[in-house]
Amino acid sequence: MTMNIQHIVFDIGKVLIHYDPNIPFSRIIPDEAERRWFFLNVCTHEWNLEQDRGREWAVAEAELIGKYPERAHQIRAFRQHWHEMVPHAYDESVSIMESLIEQGHDVTMLTNFAADTFRQARMLFPFLNKPRGVTVSGEVFLIKPDKAIYDLHARNFNLAPEKTLFIDDSAANVDGAREAGWSAVQFTDAARLRADLARYGFEV
Template identity: 65%
Template structure:
């Protein structure tokens, strides 16, 4: 139905537009797979890193982790120092889709869980991140997905109608968070499925 066609498309970034894998920064530092898995699940875990996405400064984060594992201080500090190794490339198919939407005059913004400083670094590595109308970065505003507040903040910042906004994220929890905030949302699996999801909603999509 025509009224269901989104007017705004909002992209997540990590694992939607750019690849992200913390293991890539540690394969030479911690060659053993089991030990590296322990480190990235118990020492510098996803939950630990999410606090930087919420705005916690890196020195505070490192101090907290070192207090728990003082024997791993250098490995802990390596997380920030080697962050660039965790984002080795973009996903060309989904980037092409995003740029195609922009070229077709669809309003495109981004909403991401990202530390403020690493997002600045990502902008330098991947200049296409400057192409959308703007971005809400969790570490800048102190709110993270899937909490309702970050979706509402994005709506307010960019003047969006939630019911006419389509959110794209690789995390099902974040997709459900967007839907709970009154948005349309799709779970990102691949550029091919994203192209089909967009076409089903009457939006232009490049072949991936």
């Protein structure tokens, strides 16, 4: 088990960088109950996921504004204030990734991310440019946990699935990687990640 892994693939959101839309929206919609309603009914997780799948923001905004014209300003604010939703990196996780790269291990990234916000993230967090490469869902119009995106990543980066280890905070995405023939661990914190990597023979 420990000697088989030759490729390590990192997710990004909630593994390497923090993400929380409540940060700007606690100011935009101060009332907690109203803000909860807004995220459950207007700018929902499912709505945002379609941008990760490649839908343009202008299309996404127009769709919602047609349903909730009185919320137009708040809907547009989601993209306008996106940079506030990613306030910091997880320094310990980044250190682990950088250590693996410095040791000469093959590291890539596979992320559910809108294409334009990922370009912005790369400017905000330059360490995202250190791995060998990345598959961004919004650029390839596929999304985790669809097996097709894991297969695409493996083909594009010449990864042997049985020699690949995936790290993601989402249990569903971890299961998707396993269905694609990869090994996978669910990220909870840096200490757990170090222990998981150690089981596969990586000391960081």
